[in-house]
């Protein structure tokens with residue numbers, strides 16, 4: 312992973328994450344998140360508490376990917392099957408498996424929805440739109456419902472410190488605004504598809520409320 316963010320690379324990693332059978336490769340899913348962390352870090356230190364949590368979630372999943380049971384952690388589908396069949400998930404309250412792959416990935420999955428909503432707003436925004444408003448609208452519509460008051464407050468403060476729309480487009484490193492908008496138009500359906508496949512899997516297995 313390079314230090315500078317590139318929207319193009321995010322697109323490529325999410326594209327690589329879908330198998331022909333429409334399963335989601337965990338390796339590329341977290342690679343996509345690593346790119347997004349680089350992006351958050353380029354936005355300044357107010358985002359560091361947000362990226363820290365994402366980094367620790369990525370780390371938990373990476374440990375599974377390189378651990379002795381790694382053959383079960385190739386796709387999100389195989390992970391869910393394996394962890395459920397072997398009682399490795401705390402289903403109703405936190406117990407002996409507080410850091411299962413299923414509950415860890417669920418946190419990233421919820422955040423991905425926020426990202427999707429935000430990027431869609433950015434794509435269709437006009438020059439006078441405010442990034443902080445787009446960010447918090449997307450957040451309130453998605454992730455906020457899963458966060459306690461204190462986190463919602465802290466996230467709100469971070470959003471206020473976001474750079475303006477022009478800077479945002481620059482940081483994406485994908486050419487002028489027209490090109491960024493085009494690339495967003497291309498990448499959003501992919502992110503949405505990865506999100507929806509994961510969502511359907513979690514619904515089917517009744518995993519959307521994992522503690």
Ligand code: 1PW
Nearest residue numbers: 347350351360361364365418419422426462466
């Ligand atoms: C501008 C681009 C940024 C894109 C990334 C957005 C990610 C937003 C994640 C917000 C994290 C806020 C601080 C941490 C909260 C955790 O309590 C929470 N984690 C997440 C990812 O929502 C829940 O994890 P937990 O406490 O149940 O382990």
